[in-house]
Amino acid sequence: MLPHLDAAYNLARWITRNDHDAQDVVQEAVLRAYRFFGGLRGEPKPWLLAIVRNSCFSWLQVNRPADLAGFDDRVVETPAAEEDGPEAQTMRAVDRRMLNDAIAALPAQFREVLVLRELEDLSYKEIARVADVPIGTVMSRLARGRRLLAEFVRAVSRAAETRVDR
Amino acid sequence: MTHEEALKLLQAYVDGELDAARAVELEAHLAENAAARAACEGLRGMSAAIRAKADYYVAPAAFARRLAASVPLAPEERARRRFSLPRWLPQAAAFAGVVALAWVIAIPAMRPGEDERLAAEVLSSHVRATLAGRSFDVASSDQHTVKPWLSARLPFSPPVADLSAQGFELTGGRLDYVGGQRVAVLAYKRRQHLIDVFVWPGEAKPANATLDGFNLERFAKKGMSYWLISDLNRNELGDLARLLAERSTP
Numbered sequence: 001m002l003p004h005l006d007a008a009y010n011l012a013r014w015i016t017r018n019d020h021d022a023q024d025v026v027q028e029a030v031l032r033a034y035r036f037f038g039g040l041r042g043e044p045k046p047w048l049l050a051i052v053r054n055s056c057f058s059w060l061q062v063n064r065p066a067d068l069a070g071f072d073d074r075v076v077e078t079p080a081a082e083e084d085g086p087e088a089q090t091m092r093a094v095d096r097r098m099l100n101d102a103i104a105a106l107p108a109q110f111r112e113v114l115v116l117r118e119l120e121d122l123s124y125k126e127i128a129r130v131a132d133v134p135i136g137t138v139m140s141r142l143a144r145g146r147r148l149l150a151e152f153v154r155a156v157s158r159a160a161e162t163r164v165d166r
Numbered sequence: 167m168t169h170e171e172a173l174k175l176l177q178a179y180v181d182g183e184l185d186a187a188r189a190v191e192l193e194a195h196l197a198e199n200a201a202a203r204a205a206c207e208g209l210r211g212m213s214a215a216i217r218a219k220a221d222y223y224v225a226p227a228a229f230a231r232r233l234a235a236s237v238p239l240a241p242e243e244r245a246r247r248r249f250s251l252p253r254w255l256p257q258a259a260a261f262a263g264v265v266a267l268a269w270v271i272a273i274p275a276m277r278p279g280e281d282e283r284l285a286a287e288v289l290s291s292h293v294r295a296t297l298a299g300r301s302f303d304v305a306s307s308d309q310h311t312v313k314p315w316l317s318a319r320l321p322f323s324p325p326v327a328d329l330s331a332q333g334f335e336l337t338g339g340r341l342d343y344v345g346g347q348r349v350a351v352l353a354y355k356r357r358q359h360l361i362d363v364f365v366w367p368g369e370a371k372p373a374n375a376t377l378d379g380f381n382l383e384r385f386a387k388k389g390m391s392y393w394l395i396s397d398l399n400r401n402e403l404g405d406l407a408r409l410l411a412e413r414s415t416p
Contacts, residue, residue, distance in 0.1 A: 002234055009225035023229050027236070034237050035311060088204070091211035096219045103220055117181065118216040124183050143177050146212060 015056040029055040086150035102152035110145030260297035302338025324350035324365040327413035361396035
């Protein structure tokens with residue numbers, strides 16, 4: 001088993017949202033790591049994830065440019081207000097499929113940092129290395145991604161309640 | 167701490183990235199402000215929900231097997247090969263290098279000034295690399311691996327020749343900084359001798375010299391200048407220079 005293969009696959013699978021594409025991208029990234037760096041010799045996880053991440057985004061650019069369109073880090077921040085954030089109750093109640101769908105619906109740049117933070121448990125510094133952006137950008141993408149995810153979850157929860165009521 | 171400041175710090179706090187001093191301040195604010203507490207609980211709840219309920223995609227076993235079979239070498243094997251040089255070799259070379267630098271540097275066949283400075287830089291790069299036991303950034307005996315690796319990192323594409331049939335084994339390549347520019351360094355090996363070949367675009371008159379123990383050969387071909395340095399004897403280093411000149415199709 002290659003080191004960190006599950007982490008590489010999990011990241012690629014979440015970014016490409018497809019098993020087959022994730023396999024293609026991970027295979028290409030691993031072979032490239034071997035070719036350019038003379039093999040994987042127990043390097044830290046962020047090192048491999050950075051290569052996988054780049055392969056994913058290049059792949060999206062070529063095959064699904066729409067996935068990356070319309071994203072801008074410079075969007076004016078709306079002042080944080082508590083009603084924007086997630087509600088503990090809603091989060092406890094959300095079901096598995098709903099949550100997965102909501103994460104999958106986030107823009108790729110938000111999905112990426114969220115997966116690295118929550119599923120790979122990387123620090124801000126490590127995420128910055130993987131995504132090749134400053135730590136400040138990691139923090140703002142995480143904050144915006146979480147706010148957006150809370151909105152999605154609230155929306156689907158409400159829709160589900162309405163269906164049950166009916 | 168104002169409520170706005172607290173909300174800004176909350177995310178870093180929940181992610182465990184807030185320094186201790188500010189975490190204490192924030193906790194004091196949380197203790198007396200219910201809205202901040204609710205926001206904090208919400209963030210914690212989201213984190214917990216994602217960790218508990220989001221799918222973690224494990225690489226399928228068949229895919230992992232296929233991938234492991236398609237990579238050139240198992241990592242352990244590669245590591246063994248990489249560190250197969252005798253342990254004492256870098257130290258010996260480094261000692262020789264320090265002695266060489268301590269002596270007055272004499273380069274009779276070369277123009278003084280610029281050339282002398284370049285020769286000294288080439289020598290110290292060679293000694294530094296052997297001292298650290300790190301002669302290459304990309305370890306490969308395959309010219310088709312080394313050349314693209316170097317080309318991708320340099321504003322030029324250095325010729326890389328496979329001379330194993332002539333007894334000069336390619337062990338890898340690295341980047342260095344000589345004469346105010348990035349240069350390619352090809353690492354060759356003959357018996358136990360390490361040879362560094364520095365390549366960069368430019369002209370140079372053919373010359374050779376001895377820097378107290380280390381032999382230096384220089385030539386230029388097709389717009390590239392080559393500097394060879396090694397503790398290998400002068401005749402064999404000259405052979406390598408001739409072979410490289412013959413094969414230097416960029």
